[in-house]
Amino acid sequence: MKITVEIPVVAEYAARECSYNAGRACHAKAITIGQGVHPGCDTFLHMSTPARERQRRAGVGACKVIACRFNDDLECGANAISVGGAVRAISCLTFVPRL
Template sequence: MPYITECAVDACSYNVGNACHALAITVGDPPHAQCDTYFVTSFKGGDPTTTGQVGACKMTDCRHNVKLECQARGIAVGPAQEAADCLTYSPR
């Protein structure tokens, strides 16, 4: 599973120091490559000893997607069309 190399969405509960600490995220709710795991609450969650990875990707038109699995070396998440989007998303 590819790692989330950067998360620039400070409001997300899994983001600490521009790093994602969710064990795995899901990307996509077509037509936007948004982080479906993005979540805002009053406290920080996730596992502080791990770096988040991409568990599934629903963006079947992305060049990195093979059978709903991301094949990119790593991804960046940041603000785009939605609150938290996969910035590595690249349509075929």
């Protein structure tokens, strides 16, 4: 059985070292954002062999950062997100802290 859900797209993925990255796009089915309070990409994976999938665009499956203004019930409510940053801190760049 397959399901279809609407989730925010990962519009830009600048983590070149990630095995899911090709052409500045993430090709995982869905990523998870958040390691507690930090909006890091939990799906980031650095392996010598990259993932073969190159057509699919990733979505945000879950986000554990409740401190973000876009977070609603542990899911992302933004239309799209960008992911990037330093290799040891690949993060959601769309994060906006709640006031």
